[in-house]
Amino acid sequence: MKRMIPLVSALALMAGAAAAADIKVGVSPGEHAEIMEEVAKIAEPMGLNIDVVEFSDYVVPNQALADGDIEANSFQHEPYLDNQIRDRGFALVPIATTITTPMGVYSDKITAMDDFPEGGSMGIPNDPTNGGRALLVLQQLGLIKLAEGTGLVPTVLDVVENPRDMRFRELDAAQLPRSLADLDAALINTNYAIASGLNPKEDSIAMESADNPYVNIIVVREGDEGQDWVQPLIDAYHSPEIKAFIEEKYDGTVLTSW
Numbered sequence: 612m613k614r615m616i617p618l619v620s621a622l623a624l625m626a627g628a629a630a631a632a633d634i635k636v637g638v639s640p641g642e643h644a645e646i647m648e649e650v651a652k653i654a655e656p657m658g659l660n661i662d663v664v665e666f667s668d669y670v671v672p673n674q675a676l677a678d679g680d681i682e683a684n685s686f687q688h689e690p691y692l693d694n695q696i697r698d699r700g701f702a703l704v705p706i707a708t709t710i711t712t713p714m715g716v717y718s719d720k721i722t723a724m725d726d727f728p729e730g731g732s733m734g735i736p737n738d739p740t741n742g743g744r745a746l747l748v749l750q751q752l753g754l755i756k757l758a759e760g761t762g763l764v765p766t767v768l769d770v771v772e773n774p775r776d777m778r779f780r781e782l783d784a785a786q787l788p789r790s791l792a793d794l795d796a797a798l799i800n801t802n803y804a805i806a807s808g809l810n811p812k813e814d815s816i817a818m819e820s821a822d823n824p825y826v827n828i829i830v831v832r833e834g835d836e837g838q839d840w841v842q843p844l845i846d847a848y849h850s851p852e853i854k855a856f857i858e859e860k861y862d863g864t865v866l867t868s869w
Contacts, residue, residue: 631658631659631660632658632659632660632839632840632843633660633662634659634660634661634662634681634682634683634840634844635661635662635663635664635680635681635682635683636661636662636663636664636681636682636683636684636685636829636844637664637665637666637671637672637675637676637681637683637684637685637686638663638664638665638666638672638684638685638686639665639666639667639668639669639672639686639802639803640665640667640785640802640803640805640806641801641802641803641804641805641806642710642712642801642802642805642857642861642865643685643686643802643827644663644665644806645805645860646685646709646710646848646853646856646857647661647663647685648663649852649853649856650844650847650848650853651663651847653847653850653852653853654843654844654847657843657846657847658843659840659843659844659847661844664681666686667785668783668784668785669686669687669691669738669741669784669785670738672684672686672687673687673692673695673699673701673703673830674699674701676701676703676830676831676832677701677702677703677832679832682831682832682835682838682840683706683829683830683831683844684829684830685709685827685828685829685830685848686802686827687827687828687830688740688824688825688826688827688828689705689824689825689826689828690740690744690763690764690824690825691738691740691741692705692828692830694738694739694740694764702832702833702834703830703831703832703833704830704831704832704833704836705828705829705830706828706829706830706831706836706841706844706845707828707829707844707845707848707849708826708827708828708829708868708869709826709827709828709829709848709867709868710826710827710857710865710866710867710868711821711823711825711826711827711865711866711868712800712801712802712825712827712864712865712866713801713811713818713819713820713821713823713864713866714741714744714745714748714798714799714800714801714818714819714825715798715799715801715804715811715814715815715816715817715818715819716748716752716796716797716798716799716815716816716817716818717788717791717796717797717799717804717809717814717815717816718791718794718795718796718797718816719791719792720795720796721795721796721816722816723816724752724754724796724816724817727754727775727777727795727796728775728795729775729776730775730776730777730778731775731777731778731795731796732777732778732779732780732793732794732795732796733749733777733778733779733780733794733795733796733797733798734779734780734781734782734787734790734791734794734796734797734798734799735767735779735780735781735782735787735797735798736781736782736783736784736787736798736800737781737782737783737784738784739764739766740763740764741784741800742766742767742781743761743763743764743765743766744763744798744819744823744825745798746765746766746767746769746770747763747765748798748817748819749777749798751819751820752817754774754775754777755770755772755773755777756770756771756772756773757769757770757771758770758771763824767779767781780794780797782797784799784800784803785803787799787803788803788804788806788807788809789807796816801864801865810864811861811864812862812863812864821866826868827868829844829845829848849869853867854867854869
């Protein structure tokens, strides 16, 4: 019987080493959800089971992560995370970069920015970082000018030149696609555009430059960076299979960071 003990112990250790880890990853609708579903398929043979949890807005995923309801999230860029940490005190950290999704201008009423009417309504996200990002896109397009020194988070109060007397409508980012009928145009994040059936390449009338600081990230709670499931999650996301999936499915409207 004593000879069996080392064998049984070894088998137990092997079983423990091979035991699958189960994690929940929060995402927003659109490309973040679609990509993470593919990541889950790649991660499973690595011993990592990913339950993809979809949230309908940008507010809840960080709160859910901070509360321990999920182990990671993948929906935001670093300027947004920095703002959330500053405003809400979250102890969250990025562990990897993922994709860049240039913001687009969409409209049910015009087909080019040159046609934007004087005094027309422009929808922008109502959160500070994405609202600021939208204003920076409008400045990039030559439609407004912002005060110097506002960085990545300008507000409508920082607009110093507005030759078309553009009227800004600040709405929840997820509501902007549904509000196009009531607006002359809107700046919409790519994930919400895709989730609403819009094709960024075909349906946008203008796009943000791909050279922007808004690369998206995978985020975990501070202190979880060394968890055993972290590296398999990163490896699965950064795999050649996921890069090929993104390039084929999104045709240049979603860009990989690796």
